[in-house]
Amino acid sequence: xxxxxxxxxxxxxxxxxxxxxxxxxxxxxxxxxxxxxxxxxxxxxxxxxxxxxxxxxxxxxxxxxxxxxxxxxxxxxxxxxxxxxxxxxxxxxxxxxxxxxxxxxxxxxxxxxxxxxxxxxxxxxxxxxxxxxxxxxxxxxxxxxxxxxxxxxxxxxxxxxxxxxxxxxxxxxxxxxxxxx
Amino acid sequence: xxxxxxxxxxxxxxxxxxxxxxxxxxxxxxxxxxxxxxxxxxxxxxxxxxxxxxxxxxxxxxxxxxxxxxxxxxxxxxxxxxxxxxxxxxxxxxxxxxxxxxxxxxxxxxxxxxxxxxxxxxxxxxxxxxxxxxxxxxxxxxxxxxxxxxxxxxxxxxxxxxxxxxxxxxxxxxxxxx
Numbered sequence: 001x002x003x004x005x006x007x008x009x010x011x012x013x014x015x016x017x018x019x020x021x022x023x024x025x026x027x028x029x030x031x032x033x034x035x036x037x038x039x040x041x042x043x044x045x046x047x048x049x050x051x052x053x054x055x056x057x058x059x060x061x062x063x064x065x066x067x068x069x070x071x072x073x074x075x076x077x078x079x080x081x082x083x084x085x086x087x088x089x090x091x092x093x094x095x096x097x098x099x100x101x102x103x104x105x106x107x108x109x110x111x112x113x114x115x116x117x118x119x120x121x122x123x124x125x126x127x128x129x130x131x132x133x134x135x136x137x138x139x140x141x142x143x144x145x146x147x148x149x150x151x152x153x154x155x156x157x158x159x160x161x162x163x164x165x166x167x168x169x170x171x172x173x174x175x176x177x178x179x180x181x
Numbered sequence: 182x183x184x185x186x187x188x189x190x191x192x193x194x195x196x197x198x199x200x201x202x203x204x205x206x207x208x209x210x211x212x213x214x215x216x217x218x219x220x221x222x223x224x225x226x227x228x229x230x231x232x233x234x235x236x237x238x239x240x241x242x243x244x245x246x247x248x249x250x251x252x253x254x255x256x257x258x259x260x261x262x263x264x265x266x267x268x269x270x271x272x273x274x275x276x277x278x279x280x281x282x283x284x285x286x287x288x289x290x291x292x293x294x295x296x297x298x299x300x301x302x303x304x305x306x307x308x309x310x311x312x313x314x315x316x317x318x319x320x321x322x323x324x325x326x327x328x329x330x331x332x333x334x335x336x337x338x339x340x341x342x343x344x345x346x347x348x349x350x351x352x353x354x355x356x357x358x359x
Binding site for chain 1: 224225226227228229230231232233234235236263264272274334335336337338339340341342343344
């Protein structure tokens with residue numbers, strides 16, 4: 001009788017240990033996923049302060065150096081673009097023509113938005129630079145299919161070059177995005 | 182240096198080699214009437230957007246007391262533009278079209294935490310620019326409601342630039358295949 005009770009206790013103890021080990025393994029797996037595998041990028045939200053990293057694909061354009069006539073405390077941007085954007089899903093890139101002229105007084109971040117989803121985002125672009133190519137964000141290619149999207153925009157987020165603070169005024173330009181596989 | 186790139190000129194300068202066309206006579210479609218080069222890309226959109234200082238001060242309405250009827254009241258809250266000058270009480274946003282095609286500009290304000298704002302106009306139409314004329318329109322903006330108790334962002338203004346189709350209709354969004 002006593003022997004049977006002891007065996008039952010031992011079995012319960014073993015079961016408890018197994019459950020605890022499984023629990024610890026699950027916790028470790030969740031922690032590992034959160035630390036190393038979770039996609040922490042959230043480019044759809046405009047940062048309140050400009051990122052420190054400038055856009056590596058931006059190339060300088062020659063300019064006479066004049067600036068927009070902006071009242072003290074205000075701001076101004078000049079936008080120059082061609083409203084057609086091509087996306088090649090095979091190389092995961094968007095190609096386009098966008099110039100951020102030197103006369104602008106703000107730094108910018110350029111986003112390409114298709115049907116309210118940000119599919120590509122630049123680093124910080126200072127005035128006097130042109131951008132013609134962006135790599136699509138992780139997972140963006142899977143949301144697109146071959147064809148033409150007319151519900152698409154360049155979203156131009158403006159940042160004060162001194163404070164890095166986001167300006168109150170943003171600009172959106174309607175574009176057409178053509179996707180090919 | 183002679184530029185041979187005929188299709189990549191912006192503001193009179195070749196975007197490939199930097200050559201500047203010094204001829205001042207520009208004909209239709211942005212072509213130089215002397216050398217025939219494409220000085221402006223006629224399909225490119227070029228728009229300037231400037232804005233005055235966008236900071237406002239909130240003043241909560243003072244408590245009042247109606248001595249005759251013994252009722253406590255409160256004056257309305259007020260929002261004052263910090264850049265008030267020359268009697269103007271609202272900042273101006275200016276949109277200038279430098280493209281060889283007409284554009285539209287739509288303005289919208291997204292307030293944070295109950296802040297509301299109002300434009301004097303929310304939709305602008307700007308004719309195509311010419312060599313001698315760059316059409317510009319202005320809009321005034323003011324904060325109309327909401328309260329704050331610390332320095333904070335009041336929201337964001339979005340200026341949406343669109344093109345106008347030859348028929349005169351604004352570019353329309355149509356369905357894609359997401």
